[in-house]
Amino acid sequence: MSNCRQRSITTNIRHRWDICRGALSTTSLSCLAAQNRDTDRRPHILQFHRGIKSSCGTDHGSATHGVQDERVFFFDIDNCLYPKSSGIPYLMKQRIEQYFRDSGIPHHEVETLAHRYYVDYGLAIRGLIEKHPDIDISDYDDKVDGGLPLENILKPKPPLRDMIRSMKVGKKWLFTNAGKYHANRVIKILGLQGLFDGMTFCNYLEPHFVCKPDRKAFEKAMKEARVQNPAFCYFVDDSAPNIAMAIKMGWTAVHVDECLSELPPVGHFQIHSVVDLPKVLPQFWDHGESELRTQKRT
Ligand SMILES: [Mg+2]
Secondary structure (H helix, E strand, C coil): CCCCCCCCCCCCCCCEECCHHHCEECCCCCCCCCCCCCCCCCCCCCCCCCCCCCCCCCCCCCEECCEECCCEEEECCCCCCCCHHHCHHHHHHHHHHHHHHHCCCCHHHHHHHHHHHHHHHCCHHHHHHHHCCCCCCCCHHHHHHHCCCHHHHCCCCHHHHHHHHCCCCCEEEEECCCCHHHHHHHHHHCCCCCCCCEEECCCCCCCCCCCCCCHHHHHHHHHHHCCCCHHHEEEEECCHHHHHHHHHHCCEEEEECCCCCCCCCCCCEEECCHHHHHHHCHHHHCCCCHHHHHHHHC
16 A cells, blocks of 8 residues: 555644635645545445436436435535635635624734634634624625625636536535535536535524534534435545544545645545545446546546
8 A cells, every 4th residue: 555545533733724714724744645445434335326316406316226325425615626726715814804804803803813713613703703792794795705706716617517427426415614605606606506415504694503613513414414324424625624523423534635745634535636536535436437537547
């Protein structure tokens, strides 16, 4: 086995303030686990095919030969389905901090507080709600996410669409800390509409809403995706804390980051781009997508 071997739970994660949605991220000392297979965690479902319309209108199929494919693949959205190098994280950080300033937070405290709230609550806005309940955050979506010039930055990504479309799994589920409007907007711009069976998102107006990496958010995602066994849950995300919690939950977790060379590793697998998923979890493309997989491996 190469030095890109599969890893178990990784601790010792060094965090840095990363900006997008107040997100922490990490990079890793390890190289890409490009040729790994999760043979020891693979659910015992090997034969299935696609083509059955789901209630959500996607083209995925979940059963054949009387065998239900119970696996659910959870996809993060921001900084995962598009790269951090898009510049969106920086723009989002600026808007979050401006929102804090407009909310009456002293200017010299804004950056520190936004960071601290993210660390303590998983989202900067979550901390703002908890610590400053007098602040009306009903316009948060409009002022922070809604004003992002996403259409000028993101473009449709046919290879990503092809990869997700050709994936053979019971359900494909979006799992984001973003609000519903922003999440759907990103998915539309990337040309990924119709590929997912559902989405777990944050409603910032909901009292005590939960967000990743809170365990309750993962439990909520499992409930909404109607999967009970964590061994059937797969996850790709750019946030190290989110990956760490997924592993604690018993999920199989893939950390995606453009820079995998600076910090300790996290997750069962690490990839530079989400389109590299077939390299580390080829079993999802084992039937009829060998061409795609071969292309990714060369
Ligand atoms: Mg993310």
